[in-house]
Amino acid sequence: MGRRVLVVDDEPLKRATLQIELGEHGYEVEVAGDAETARRLLDSHPVDVVVSDVRMPGMDGLELLSHVKKLHPETDVILMTAYGTIETAVLAIKRGAYDYIPKPFTTDQLLVKLEHLFASRGKTETANAAETFGRLVARSRAMKHLFQQLRRVAVTDRTVLLRGERGTGKELCAEAIHEHSLRAGKPLVRVRCRALTAEDQGHELFGQSGHDTHSLVHQPSRLELAQGGTLLLDDVQALSPAAQGELLRVIDAQEHAAQLRRGNGRPAVRFICTTTEDLRELAAAGRFNDDLCERLSGVSLVIPPLRERPEDIALLAEHFARKHVTLAAGRVVRLRPEALDELLRHAWPGNVRELEHVIQRALVACVGDEIRPEHILPLGPERAAPALPVCEIRPNLDKPLTDAVAEVEREMILNALRACHSNQAQAARRLGIPRTTLRDKMARYGIGSGPNPA
Numbered sequence: 001m002g003r004r005v006l007v008v009d010d011e012p013l014k015r016a017t018l019q020i021e022l023g024e025h026g027y028e029v030e031v032a033g034d035a036e037t038a039r040r041l042l043d044s045h046p047v048d049v050v051v052s053d054v055r056m057p058g059m060d061g062l063e064l065l066s067h068v069k070k071l072h073p074e075t076d077v078i079l080m081t082a083y084g085t086i087e088t089a090v091l092a093i094k095r096g097a098y099d100y101i102p103k104p105f106t107t108d109q110l111l112v113k114l115e116h117l118f119a120s121r122g123k124t125e126t127a128n129a130a131e132t133f134g135r136l137v138a139r140s141r142a143m144k145h146l147f148q149q150l151r152r153v154a155v156t157d158r159t160v161l162l163r164g165e166r167g168t169g170k171e172l173c174a175e176a177i178h179e180h181s182l183r184a185g186k187p188l189v190r191v192r193c194r195a196l197t198a199e200d201q202g203h204e205l206f207g208q209s210g211h212d213t214h215s216l217v218h219q220p221s222r223l224e225l226a227q228g229g230t231l232l233l234d235d236v237q238a239l240s241p242a243a244q245g246e247l248l249r250v251i252d253a254q255e256h257a258a259q260l261r262r263g264n265g266r267p268a269v270r271f272i273c274t275t276t277e278d279l280r281e282l283a284a285a286g287r288f289n290d291d292l293c294e295r296l297s298g299v300s301l302v303i304p305p306l307r308e309r310p311e312d313i314a315l316l317a318e319h320f321a322r323k324h325v326t327l328a329a330g331r332v333v334r335l336r337p338e339a340l341d342e343l344l345r346h347a348w349p350g351n352v353r354e355l356e357h358v359i360q361r362a363l364v365a366c367v368g369d370e371i372r373p374e375h376i377l378p379l380g381p382e383r384a385a386p387a388l389p390v391c392e393i394r395p396n397l398d399k400p401l402t403d404a405v406a407e408v409e410r411e412m413i414l415n416a417l418r419a420c421h422s423n424q425a426q427a428a429r430r431l432g433i434p435r436t437t438l439r440d441k442m443a444r445y446g447i448g449s450g451p452n453p454a
Contacts, residue, residue: 001232002031002048002120003027003048004027004029004030004046004048004050005022005027005028005029005030005047005049005050005051005114006029006030006031006032006038006041006042006047006049006050006051006052007019007022007030007031007032007051007052007063008031008032008033008034008035008037008038008050008051008052008053008056008145009031009033009052009053009056009080010033010034010053010056010057010248015031015033016031017107018031018051018110018208019031020062021107022110022111022114023033024106025111027114030047034057034058034059035052035056035058035060035061035063035064035067035239035388036058036059036066038050038052038069039059039064039067042067042068042071042072042075043071046072046074046075047072048075048076048118049073049076049077049098049114049117049193050064050068050075050076050077050078050080051063051077051080051110052064052077052078052079052080052086053079053080053081054079054080054081054092055081055082058329061081062079062088062091062092062095063082063417064077065077065079065092065093065095065097066096068093068096069095069096070240073313073337076098076117076121077096077097077098078097078098078099078100078110078113078114078117079092079097079099079100079101080100080101080102080103080105081100081101081102082102082104083102083346087180087405088179090381090405090409091297093433093437094409094432094433095432095433096389096432096433096437098117098437099113099117108392119438121357122299126339130198130315131143131144131200132174132256133147133150133151133180134172134175134176134180135172135175135176136169136172136173136178137315137316137319138174138312138315139312140224140304140309140311140312141316142304142308142309143230143304143309143312146173146303146304148302149301150173150177150180150399151180152300153177153299154176154177154178155180155181155182156181156206157181157182157266157267157270158298158299159251159270159271159272159273159296159298160174160177160190160269160271160272160273160299160300160301161236161273161274161275161279161294161296161298161299161300161301162174162273162274162275162298162301162303163274163275163277163278163279163300163301163302163303164274164302164303164304164305164354165276165303165305165351166276166350167306167350167351167352168303168304168306168351168352169303169351169352169353170234170274170292170303171190171232171234171274173303174188174230174232174272175188175232175299176273177230177272178229178230178232178270179249181230181270183228183229183230183270186228186230187226187227187228187229187230187303188226188229188230188232189222189225189226189229189230190230190232190234191204191205191231191232191233191234192234192287193224193233193234193235193236193237193238193239193243194234194235194238196371196405198240198242198243198384201239201240201242201243202240202243202246203221204221204222204225205221205222205223205247206221206243206246206247206250206395207219207220207223207224207244209220214342219393226269227269228268228269228270228301229269229270229271230269230270230271230272231269231270231272231275232272232273233247233271233273234272234273235274235275235276235281236274236275236296237274237276237277237279237282237288241289243408244288244289244292245289246400247271247292248289248292250269250290251292251295252295254259254267254268254269255267256406259372271296273296277445278419279293279295279296279297280293280297288296302431305348305351306348306351306352306354306355307347307348308422310344310425310426311425312339313343313344313348313400314335314340314343314358315344316352317340317355317359318334318335319334320356320359320360321333321334321363321371322333323444324359324360324363325363326365327360328363328364329362331369332369333363333369333370333371334369334370334371335370335371336370336371336372336373337423338372338373339362339371339372339373339375339376340433341353341373341429342357342373342376342377342379342427343358343376344429345426346379358376358379359371359376361375361376361395362375362376364429373428406445409441409445410441410445410447412431413427413431413438413441413442413445413447414447414453416430416431417447417453418453422449422453424439424442426448
């Protein structure tokens, strides 16, 4: 983790003092006498924290703050001011400042704030770090939990059922399980059950007599091809009743044979099945074999849809931009914040697969090094979000200013959370503040993180 600090102050003595004393505590410090110089330094190389005075000639500290949060959102800002009114502080925090420190202050006081900032950033970076499993990549807590489950089950020979909407990545999950299993060097045979007719399913899967009973050339079944490896049955709910019965028979036979072999009782084939439907509900409705449902549901994992994990959207978009870089003639293309806003507003009925197609289309459409909103729009129907209620500020003249500001701020946060269905990432964007700042304010005002914040 970096500890690069940029001190911006028009007082030469203060700049020099902070550069020396912060440097003695292990910080890499650069200085600038005005905001314009600071902007050039920020644009030339990354900085972890900007410590800036508010009152300076030309562009002031608040304007510099807005520039930093717009073009360098990963950089934190601490404002120094001799005019430490509550109005300035609230405005600074509202615009995304991490904190402010009133002048005069000692270097030790600033060091306390910096150490607290880096400590909290370390925890946030750990929680927000991207994680991969096979060809899957995610940042959300839900997907990281799923990765843990997939890793645990991968090293076993258990049958696995993966349930999720179309486009969520069920096949990639199955592929990752196989790659991390003891069968990794053996075949992974895929069968798209929905693509086979009821008559063909038995023949393709199990080698049962099909159309050509007079053929002299033996065509191995998918089950034979998967010997020692894994058989992936995609859309297992599409199997005919006859194929379901045969699959149940094969699983039972394998289990019986494994029990007879005792210590060396590995099944000849491992089964991973995917489905878009709840097999237990189908079985209860008489549309799926009860016993087969029980066998397949022993290890059942659900892949969350993309709309329930918006934290992954930016990460996946960047991942797909790198993956399909040839569509942009090899150029490194980045996503404009306004384009990301459009992606975050979309409902993603096609999930991750739809997002990948959108990024592919955008790479073809853009001619520069940025994906802008016009390159990704239209995105199709969006989720209907309730309009923000009109927030009428009626100050109570009997209250202190700090209490009145807090009351209005709390109401604005509640309105944003309600409009964004309690999605904190989207609410923070709507309010124009970092997500960490939103969380701090929610804790300060006693706002819960449930579906009905109050």
